[in-house]
Amino acid sequence: MKIQIDFISEEEEEEVLFRVHGMDKHVTQAVNILSPREKETGHLLCKKEEKFFNINADDVMYLESIDRKVFVYTEKDTLEITEKLYVLEEQLSKRSFIRVSKSMLLNFDKIYSFYPKLSGNLEALLVNQEKVIISRRYVAGLKRKLGMGERE
Numbered sequence: 494m495k496i497q498i499d500f501i502s503e504e505e506e507e508e509v510l511f512r513v514h515g516m517d518k519h520v521t522q523a524v525n526i527l528s529p530r531e532k533e534t535g536h537l538l539c540k541k542e543e544k545f546f547n548i549n550a551d552d553v554m555y556l557e558s559i560d561r562k563v564f565v566y567t568e569k570d571t572l573e574i575t576e577k578l579y580v581l582e583e584q585l586s587k588r589s590f591i592r593v594s595k596s597m598l599l600n601f602d603k604i605y606s607f608y609p610k611l612s613g614n615l616e617a618l619l620v621n622q623e624k625v626i627i628s629r630r631y632v633a634g635l636k637r638k639l640g641m642g643e644r645e
Contacts, residue, residue: 495554516545521575535588539565539572546572550588554603554619556581558596568621591638593617594628601638 499526501507509527513520554566558578565572574581582590582598588645589601599617607617613629627635 516540516543518575525576535585536576537565539574541570541572548572550585550590551600551602553590553600554621554623555591555593555625556598588632591631591634591637593631597625599625599627601635605607607635 511520511523521538521540524600537548537553539546539548539551541605548565548567552567554568555580556574557564557566563574563576563578563581565574576584578598582592585598590598591601593599594635603619605620605622607615607627610616610626613632615627615629615632615635617625617627619625
């Protein structure tokens with residue numbers, strides 16, 4: 494691998510260019526490290542069919558971990574992301590994402606309605622009419638987010 498650094502004037506915008514044979518874990522990590530501004534603004538670097546997409550976190554319905562892979566669901570698409578769910582939970586904690594099960598983070602702003610199930614879980618209807626389960630273990634966190642106090 495060859496590394497080249499070119500110094501530029503203050504007026505020019507800094508940029509990083511990768512010339513690679515293919516995307517792998519190390520290239521993805523380098524991109525994530527070198528783009529902290531993207532994390533501050535709430536963008537996620539996701540992959541679908543060997544193409545990478547910069548997805549705005551506000552467009553994400555939920556994130557789900559399945560078989561050690563994390564998937565990002567938008568209204569129209571499903572993409573994969575390399576970060577672990579607990580890392581994404583930390584990154585998105587200042588945004589409107591909440592943990593709703595061991596394997597899912599839900600964008601609170603995408604909940605249209607929710608109602609209790611007999612099991613103690615909640616079922617949430619999202620703005621795209623998709624239904625997701627909120628585990629009873631995480632119901633208290635949702636109530637805190639809503640400002641609903643516990644019954645006395």
